[in-house]
Amino acid sequence: TFDRAWWKEAVVYQVYPRSFNDSDGDGLGDIPGIIEKVDYLADLGIDCLWLNPVYDSPGVDNGYDIADYRTILDEFGTMEDWEALRDALHERGIKLIMDLVVNHTSDEHAWFVNARESPENGHRDYYWWREGRDPDGTDLDPDDYDTPADVDEVPPNDWESFFGGPAWSYDEDSSEWYLHIFDERMPDLNWETEEVREEVFEMMEWWFDKGIDGFRMDVINLISKPDGLPDGADPDAIVRGSDKFVNGPRVHDYLSELHDRVLDDEAMTVGEMAELSVEEARQYTGRDGDGMSMVFTFDHMRLDMTDAGRWSYREWSPRELKATMTHWQEGLAEEGWNSLFLNNHDEPRQLSRFGDDGRYRRESAKLLATLLHTLRGTPYIYQGEELGMTNYPFDSLDEVRDVDTIKNVRAARKAGRIREDDVMDLVRYRTRDNARTPMQWDDSEHAGFTEGEATPWMPVNPNKDEVNAEVARSDPESIWHFYRELISLRKERDVLVYGDYDLLLPDHETLWTYTRTLGDDSLLVVLNFAGEETRFDPPEDLRGTDAELLVSNYDANLVSVETTVLRPWEARVYDLQ
Ligand code: ISL
Numbered sequence: 173t174f175d176r177a178w179w180k181e182a183v184v185y186q187v188y189p190r191s192f193n194d195s196d197g198d199g200l201g202d203i204p205g206i207i208e209k210v211d212y213l214a215d216l217g218i219d220c221l222w223l224n225p226v227y228d229s230p231g232v233d234n235g236y237d238i239a240d241y242r243t244i245l246d247e248f249g250t251m252e253d254w255e256a257l258r259d260a261l262h263e264r265g266i267k268l269i270m271d272l273v274v275n276h277t278s279d280e281h282a283w284f285v286n287a288r289e290s291p292e293n294g295h296r297d298y299y300w301w302r303e304g305r306d307p308d309g310t311d312l313d314p315d316d317y318d319t320p321a322d323v324d325e326v327p328p329n330d331w332e333s334f335f336g337g338p339a340w341s342y343d344e345d346s347s348e349w350y351l352h353i354f355d356e357r358m359p360d361l362n363w364e365t366e367e368v369r370e371e372v373f374e375m376m377e378w379w380f381d382k383g384i385d386g387f388r389m390d391v392i393n394l395i396s397k398p399d400g401l402p403d404g405a406d407p408d409a410i411v412r413g414s415d416k417f418v419n420g421p422r423v424h425d426y427l428s429e430l431h432d433r434v435l436d437d438e439a440m441t442v443g444e445m446a447e448l449s450v451e452e453a454r455q456y457t458g459r460d461g462d463g464m465s466m467v468f469t470f471d472h473m474r475l476d477m478t479d480a481g482r483w484s485y486r487e488w489s490p491r492e493l494k495a496t497m498t499h500w501q502e503g504l505a506e507e508g509w510n511s512l513f514l515n516n517h518d519e520p521r522q523l524s525r526f527g528d529d530g531r532y533r534r535e536s537a538k539l540l541a542t543l544l545h546t547l548r549g550t551p552y553i554y555q556g557e558e559l560g561m562t563n564y565p566f567d568s569l570d571e572v573r574d575v576d577t578i579k580n581v582r583a584a585r586k587a588g589r590i591r592e593d594d595v596m597d598l599v600r601y602r603t604r605d606n607a608r609t610p611m612q613w614d615d616s617e618h619a620g621f622t623e624g625e626a627t628p629w630m631p632v633n634p635n636k637d638e639v640n641a642e643v644a645r646s647d648p649e650s651i652w653h654f655y656r657e658l659i660s661l662r663k664e665r666d667v668l669v670y671g672d673y674d675l676l677l678p679d680h681e682t683l684w685t686y687t688r689t690l691g692d693d694s695l696l697v698v699l700n701f702a703g704e705e706t707r708f709d710p711p712e713d714l715r716g717t718d719a720e721l722l723v724s725n726y727d728a729n730l731v732s733v734e735t736t737v738l739r740p741w742e743a744r745v746y747d748l749q
Contacts, residue, residue, distance in 0.1 A: 521607060
């Protein structure tokens with residue numbers, strides 16, 4: 173027996189609204205633009221849409237800096253537009269989850285404006301304000317901070333921002349520092365303050381009353397900061413202090429409270445959690461845990477980095493990817509649930525990173541799709557992935573819009589952590605903007621993303637003539653059709669959703685092979701993670717088994733499981749009988 177849930181059976185599609193479809197010709201995607209494409213999504217067969225932030229925001233971090241949680245950003249449309257989108261989705265049986273960004277707000281949120289203007293005011297302790305300290309006795313250098321010349325102090329602790337540089341900024345009016353784990357225009361909310369929790373819970377209820385089906389929760393394991401805000405343990409950590417503010421002491425209390433207050437049984441929640449162990453994931457999601465549906469974890473997104481973090485590079489191997497994801501498959505087999513993704517709006521395109529975006533573009537995109545839709549967990553498709561969209565050939569930093577890239581490169585340069593010769597290679601490989609170029613709908617000038625005079629806010633990938641939705645939909649062998657088949661297969665076969673995952677050939681360098689089993693139903697997945705032919709020797713007990721080839725990214729027909737040579741990036745799913 174197993175516990176059914178709609179969000180376990182769903183395939184989620186992620187829409188980054190700025191880059192999806194522009195309906196009014198200003199070069200920015202918008203909500204009416206999404207509505208125009210709802211039939212496209214229904215045709216693909218997805219069950220749930222995760223909408224990146226569409227709230228009122230000054231746009232320092234493309235909407236992750238929220239100025240008002242209950243208003244839609246003008247550029248994206250109106251609340252009526254949002255309601256029309258909700259209805260268009262629901263009419264087609266597609267659920268809608270919103271992005272919940274409550275670790276921080278924008279500095280333009282009324283709470284922060286108020287907190288900054290009047291230190292005595294009630295909103296002050298919605299955020300983290302502290303006096304600085306004497307630099308003597310610390311290893312911090314006052315010159316590293318942006319303070320007036322006569323202020324010879326350093327922040328209350330040594331924490332750093334995920335975007336590079338200090339996590340504290342000095343406020344001249346009150347002579348105090350405030351905390352921001354991301355940009356200085358994104359101050360951290362103080363969850364210790366009961367009113368903050370109350371405000372967040374009410375806001376969530378307000379959205380549930382408007383008919384949403386759940387939330388993706390942004391950096392939700394950062395919301396609890398330890399008493400006394402101590403320095404980080406390791407002065408050489410990539411993000412100093414993260415050992416203190418990631419999975420902080422009261423995070424489980426807050427999330428359990430949130431769960432009990434706001435969430436009903438049908439609500440889906442997926443917590444975005446940087447730096448997380450399987451054990452911690454079980455605490456967040458497990459039966460006796462905080463009741464989240466699932467988490468996004470990032471171990472598999474670190475395989476191509478050195479200890480120096482995201483602005484470094486090392487070669488990843490299929491074997492490590494297999495080991496890492498298997499660790500999570502096994503770790504959450506009894507309790508908890510996996511989110512399956514290889515890219516999102518913060519990551520480069522999966523095809524360019526884990527596949528081959530050149531010669532074997534089509535084969536490797538289909539192999540990655542097979543993996544994501546046959547592991548145990550909920551698959552997430554990031555817009556354009558189903559077309560095999562690739563990274564963008566950035567030539568210079570001037571083409572990059574992403575605050576994270578710009579600030580991290582600046583910080584890495586300053587600290588001498590990056591070689592000048594490597595900067596552009598790393599940016600091209602790693603920047604979040606790879607995911608943010610316009611969705612490619614057709615081969616027209618702006619790929620059908622916008623038809624107005626304005627140029628798109630991000631350049632269109634030059635491969636739009638070959639890689640676009642129109643071409644893909646008219647070709648039955650396309651990556652798009654392959655996604656569609658996988659999505660529909662998942663609906664037919666419980667084993668794909670609920671079946672056990674058992675890894676075979678763990679030590680093989682390039683083959684990733686596993687079975688999925690539910691009662692009598694059993695599938696065998698064989699993936700050749702290589703641009704060369706690879707010999708597949710099935711394990712003894714499966715050899716000669718009659719099987720139907722359920723999924724294949726090459727020509728194939730009825731077979732039995734035998735020693736065979738797999739072609740480059742070949743993916744097969746056998747239905748074992
Ligand atoms: O981008 C990253 C990895 O590629 C991370 O450092 C990222 O900032 C982190 O995973 C948190 O991401 C989320 O919160 C950020 C926002 O910029 C991201 O877009 C969001 O997904 C701050 O709200």
